[in-house]
Each structure stands twice: as structure tokens, then as C-alpha cells.
Amino acid sequence: MSSPPPQAPAERQSERQVTRSGIWYPDGSVVLQACNTQFRVHWSVLSLHSSFFHGMLGLPQPPEQPTVDGCPVIELSLDSEEDVENLLRALYDPLFFLQKALPFPIIASHLRLSRKYEFRGVLETxxxxxxxxxxxxxxxxxxxxxxxxxxxxxxxxxxxxxxxxxxxxxxxxxxxxxxxxxxxxxxxxxxxxxxxxxxxxxxxxxxxxxxxxxxxxxxxxxxxxAQWDAGNTFGWTENQADEVNCADPTGCRHKKYAFLRRHVVRGSLAPFCSVAYVDSLSICAVCTEVIRGKMIAGRQRMWDLLPTFFELPPWSELKDEL
Incomplete structure (x- = not known):
């Protein structure tokens, strides 16, 4: 009775499970492998867009370097096949980034891989x-x-x-x-x-x-x-005194107070609401113009402070790590 054939090594089993993606150029010069999916592409395309792959291009290949159809295989072991496919499709389509709106998964894939592998143009886009x-x-x-x-x-x-x-x-x-x-x-x-x-x-x-x-x-x-503090968006409600040359002191004072009370009670959060909202107060032209000016300055001050409300550094110190 013959003995059963030897069990194939684990790596051979893994090799048999590898599949080719739809991105497979017969004249490609390098194979990228993410998980168990392979992509045959061109060194020239990768190195054109990525300083990481450009630096790899001239390096001698180790003797044990795996190959497919004579092409070296670069394993991207920590990257998903979806991320790699999303990035490669964009690299090979000159009109890709002309799309007005991109799906978020595409944005996420491109951001992750372009930072990791130094595709600067993709990252900036x-x-x-x-x-x-x-x-x-x-x-x-x-x-x-x-x-x-x-x-x-x-x-x-x-x-x-x-x-x-x-x-x-x-x-x-x-x-x-x-x-x-x-x-x-x-x-x-x-x-x-x-x-x-x-x-x-x-x-x-x-x-x-x-x-x-x-x-x-x-x-x-x-x-x-903060939006109600003096100098901020609605800081003009803090002082109910009449504006100089106000055409209707009693009416304007009442309407300012009514605005304050209504929105404080409601818990309205609107530090960047349109300055045009002042027109809905139905106050005199003099008060409208004064409040409009205060709101313009107040909105800007609130924006300047915005990162600090979330315990982030101020705008001048807040940086991207690209």
C-alpha cells in the first residue's frame, strides 16, 4: 500500500491561494502583492509618482527575491488589497482626479498609502x-x-x-x-x-x-x-445700552433682549451664522449697522479661537504631518 503524498509546505499552500487582480499589465515590470492579491504594474509608473519606489528601483534584488513571470514581487503585507487597487487605478487613469466628488473609501485609501509610500502628488490632492x-x-x-x-x-x-x-x-x-x-x-x-x-x-x-x-x-x-462673550459673535447682546443715534431706543433694546433670551434658552450653537441674520431682528438701521460690524469681528475672533475650544493647539501651531 503506497503512502500518501507529502503535505505541501505552508508557503506553497499560500502561493496556490494567490490571485491576480484586474490590474495586470502583461508588459508590467513589478508585481505588488497585498494579502493574497497580486497586481502587475510598471516600475516606471510607481517611481514617477513615489519617491519611495523611486529609491527602490536601483537597489539590487536579493537572490531569494520571489518573482512572477520574471518580475520581482514586492509584498505589501500590512496593506489591504482594496487600498492598493484604489491607488493603482488612480495612477493609471489621468482623468481620475478630475472627478468632482470622490467616494470616501477612495479618499481613505489614497491618504493612507500616499503618506506611507510617499506619493506626494496624490497626497497633496x-x-x-x-x-x-x-x-x-x-x-x-x-x-x-x-x-x-x-x-x-x-x-x-x-x-x-x-x-x-x-x-x-x-x-x-x-x-x-x-x-x-x-x-x-x-x-x-x-x-x-x-x-x-x-x-x-x-x-x-x-x-x-x-x-x-x-x-x-x-x-x-x-x-x-464663548459665542455670547463680549467681542465674540453675539457679544453685542451683553450690553443693552442704546446705540448712538438709535432711531427706536425702546424697541431696539427690547428686540436685542428677546433675541438673547430666545437663543440662550434654546441652547443655540451658531458662532458662525451669517451676518445677514441681523436683518431679521427688525431693529433700526443704525443698530443694524453697528451690530453687523460687531458680528463680523466677532465671527472672526471665534474662528481664530476655534481649535482651542477642542483643546487643540492654535491655528498657527496646528500642523499636518505629511
Whole structure:
């Protein structure tokens, strides 16, 4: 009776499970392997966009270097096949980044791998999209609003996007977008959602880590108080004295107080509301003009302080680690 054939080594079993992706160029000169998926591409394309792969190009290959069809195999053992495929499809499509809005998974893949493997052009493009949606200046913030509402234009929107953006930015040290993203999380979701998360459309839940939950809740409390302080957005409500040349002292004083009382009771958080809101107060032209000027200065002061409300460094010290 013959003995059973010897068991194949573990690495041979693993090799038999390897599959080729749809990105497989017959004239490619290098094979990238992520998990058990291989991608045959060109050294020239990788080295053109990535200083990491450019530096590898001239290095001698070790004798034990695995090959496929004569191409060296570079194992990207810590990267997902989805991330690698998303990046490669963009590198081989010259029109890819001309799309107005990209899905968030594409943004995430590109950010992770472009930082890791030094695809500088891709990294700058992705960070620019994230910064466009979560700007570092008040003018930038105002530019992407429609009235007081906002919907992203360069990233495909879905429920939970802002939470996923915060997580992605924090994990990749893109810190300059966090102040605006935290603020968007506060005004775009309820306090309970900060703790429990927001259901996405695919049945999963976008959540914030305890550290981000803490930042949001401390920020909410600090912003609610600060927006009413003298010199800030609604600081003009602190002093109910009549403005010089006010055309209706009693009426304007009453309307200012009514505004203060109504929004304090409601817990309204709106330090960056449109200055045009002053027109709805129905106060005299003199008071309207004075308050408008105070709100313009107050909104800017609140924006200048925004990172500190979330216990982040001031804007001047807040940097991205690219």
C-alpha cells in the first residue's frame, strides 16, 4: 500500500491561494502583492509618482527575491488589497482626479498609502479635498456654505461622513482639518449621536473614539459660552445700552433682549451664522449697522479661537504631518 503524498509546505499552500487582480499589465515590470492579491504594474509608473519606489528601483534584488513571470514581487503585507487597487487605478487613469466628488473609501485609501509610500502628488490632492470640505479659514468656511447649510461637494456625502473624516484625519495626522470637522460634527448631529454613532446607509455605524467624543463635548460647552462673550459673535447682546443715534431706543433694546433670551434658552450653537441674520431682528438701521460690524469681528475672533475650544493647539501651531 503506497503512502500518501507529502503535505505541501505552508508557503506553497499560500502561493496556490494567490490571485491576480484586474490590474495586470502583461508588459508590467513589478508585481505588488497585498494579502493574497497580486497586481502587475510598471516600475516606471510607481517611481514617477513615489519617491519611495523611486529609491527602490536601483537597489539590487536579493537572490531569494520571489518573482512572477520574471518580475520581482514586492509584498505589501500590512496593506489591504482594496487600498492598493484604489491607488493603482488612480495612477493609471489621468482623468481620475478630475472627478468632482470622490467616494470616501477612495479618499481613505489614497491618504493612507500616499503618506506611507510617499506619493506626494496624490497626497497633496487628497489633503486639498479634505481641507476644502473642512477649511482652516473663515473665508473658506463661508465659501462652501449655502446660507447656513452645508453639503460636501468634493467627497460623496453619506450619513456619518463627518465622523469617518475625523477618524481618518486623526489616524493620519492631518490635524488642520480637525477644528472645522469637530464643529461640523457638533452642528450636524445630536449629543446622543456623538456617543452612540450615526448609522451609515450600508447598515454599519460611524462612531467616534472616546478621545474625539471628549473633544466634541468639551467644545460644545466652550463654544456655547464663548459665542455670547463680549467681542465674540453675539457679544453685542451683553450690553443693552442704546446705540448712538438709535432711531427706536425702546424697541431696539427690547428686540436685542428677546433675541438673547430666545437663543440662550434654546441652547443655540451658531458662532458662525451669517451676518445677514441681523436683518431679521427688525431693529433700526443704525443698530443694524453697528451690530453687523460687531458680528463680523466677532465671527472672526471665534474662528481664530476655534481649535482651542477642542483643546487643540492654535491655528498657527496646528500642523499636518505629511
Amino acid at each position: 487628497i489633503v486639498e479635498r479634505l481641507t476644502h470640505e473642512n477649511p482652516t479659514t473663515l473665508d473658506g468656511y463661508d465659501a462652501v456654505k449655502t446660507g447656513n447649510s452645508y453639503s460636501p461637494t468634493r467627497i460623496v456625502n453619506y450619513r456619518g461622513l463627518i465622523y469617518d473624516t475625523i477618524t481618518l484625519a486623526s489616524e493620519n495626522n492631518i490635524l488642520t482639518i480637525l477644528p472645522c470637522a469637530y464643529y461640523r460634527a457638533l452642528v450636524g448631529s445630536s449629543p446622543s449621536q456623538i456617543f452612540d454613532g450615526i448609522p451609515r446607509g450600508d447598515g454599519t455605524v460611524a462612531t467616534l473614539s472616546p478621545a474625539h467624543q471628549r473633544a466634541c463635548n468639551l467644545g460644545r460647552t466652550a463654544l456655547l459660552r
